[in-house]
Amino acid sequence: MKVAIVHEWLDTYAGSERVVEQLLEIFPEANLYSVVDFLPSNKRSFIMNKVVTTSFIQRLPFAKKKFRQYLPLMPIAVEQFDLSQYDLILSSSHAVAKGVITGPNQLHVSYVHSPIRYAWDLQHQYLTESGLNKGMKGMIAKWILHKMRLWDYRTANSVDEFIANSRFISKRIYKFYRRESSVIYPPVDINSFIMCETKEDFYFTASRMVPYKRIDMIVEAFTKMPDKKLLVIGDGPEFNKIKEKAGRNVTLLGYQTFEILRDHMQRAKAFVFAAEEDFGIIPVEAQACGTPVIAYGKGGSLETIRNIGEDNPTGLFYKEQTVQSLIDAVNFFEKEGHIITPNNCRNNSLRFSPERFKDEIRSFVSAKLKEFQCS
Template identity: 65%
Template sequence: MKVAIVHDWLTSYAGSEKVLEQMILIFPEAEIYSLVDFMPEKDRGFLRGKNVHTSFIQKMPLAKKKYRQYLPLMPLAIEQFDLSSYDLILSSSHAVAKGVITGPDQLHISYVHSPIRYAWDMQPQYLRESGLQKGIKGTMAKVILSRIRMWDYRTSNGVDHFVANSQFIANRIWKVYRREASVIYPPVNVAAFSVKEEKEDFYLTASRMVPYKKMDMIAEAFSQMPDKKLVIIGDGPDMEKVKKHQTPNIQILGYQADHVLVDHMQRAKAFVFAAEEDFGITPVEAQACGTPVIAYGKGGALETVKGLDEIAPTGVFYSEQSPAAIRAAVQRFEQEKSKILPANCRKNAMRFSPEVFRQNLQTHIHNKQHEDGRRFGAERMITRVL
């Protein structure tokens, strides 16, 4: 059986690349396709020495730094890959990878991290943050995104089976494409974390400081609780906004190496999370350390954290993104933290291990191939997947 794995772009080793890594482990002989491949040499280990087939965008001027500006050309570029010789196509898509062209005798399963956010429900935020709300450039951007939406919807028909990284994204897939999606949670390297039972008297938040992460809002909330210590790890465009709220009880460490972050996660009383994420890896990592999570109750956090009203809770939710809501959640946590046990946090996190991901994806492929067995060598594929 010949397998092709299609990825949007390879520029850094982040969440979607960790999914790609597990796909390669399942199918070590698969060939990899990506619009561009500018992955740093130090991060290429997960590709296991594979050559990556790239599109014409790879050779466009300034593509290494400005590849995102070639968005209008990406639909054309992804359609130029010749995948006609493959039996199974797996796409790992948060932009255009799911739009590859496949034939009626091929099985295309698309693992969707999200439909193109900046073309669909997050378009207003994207235009606002890019300064493209008005003027000629703004009009051009809206026209381009409108065409991207039409293309994105049309090419959803080329996918045989959708897989979403959370129920939140499955709902978005239904809203955008009117297609059902199975849910397979992405892999989190929980083995890299260990539980520390004894917690210290500080709260932790850690993230890249970009607007939707609401790091400044967390800082503002704790600036109004002088008796509660907060440690902030991370850097990014919103650093100055965060610093404006710094008070003596708030320590800002900036960017830190992984071992420093893990150490703080293990020792923290609780991890505070304010973003509306599609899935959200850091709350799972915190729970892998036996650390409770105080999270905004929307998006992926509702699927990765168990609230106080559930059996074996692992965290506390708050219902709106505001400093007041965070303060109230912290107070509730202080009152009921005895209900949240480190062992339960760890157990919950183990649901998202790479091993669980691989098993779930293998089973899904096997089941879908069995359903569509008329398409090609059923026994050959079943044997390979199992």
């Protein structure tokens, strides 16, 4: 059986790339396709140092640093991949990878991290944050996103089987494509995190500092609680803006190595999370350290954290993405958080291990191949 794995773009090692890594471990002989491949030579081990088939966007001017600006060309680019020689196509998609062209005798399974966020329900947020919500540039951007939605919906019909990375994303797949999907949670590198039972008197958060992560809200909330200490790791375009809001009890450490991040995560009394994520890997990593999570109660967090009041709780949700709602949650955690144990947190994180992911993917693909071959 010949297998192709299609990914959006390769320039870093993050959540969706971890899925590709595990797919390649399941199908080591698979060929890998990507719109662009700008992985440095010392960071290619997770793709087994494979030679990647790329699209014409790889060779366009300034593509290495600005390939995302070629988004309007990506549907055309991904359709140019000739996959006719393959029996099984696995796409890892959060933008255009699911749009590859396949035939009736090929099984196409798409693992969806999210339908194109900026083309669907997050369009207005994306346009506002990009300064493209008005003027001629705004009109052009809206027209392009309109065309992307039409293409995205049409190409959903060529996928034989959808896998969603959470129930939250499964709902979005049905909302936008009217297609059912199975849920297989993505792999989290649990073994790189060690449980620590001794916690210190500080709260912790870590993230790239972009608007939707809402690190600004976390910092503002703790600044209004001067008796509580917050440490923040991460860098990004909002760093200086957030630093201006930080009180004396809030320390911004900027970018740090993985070892330093893990050390803080292990020792913190709780990890604070404010984003509405499709799945959210870092709250699971915090739990793998035995650390409770105080999280905004929407998105994938509802599936990875057990709220106080449930059996074996591992964290606490707050209902609104506001400063006051987070303050109320932290104060409640101060009173009731003692019932959350490091063992509960660690045990819950094991539900998302890479071994579990590979077992579920193998079983799913095997079953669907049998159905496909018998139809």
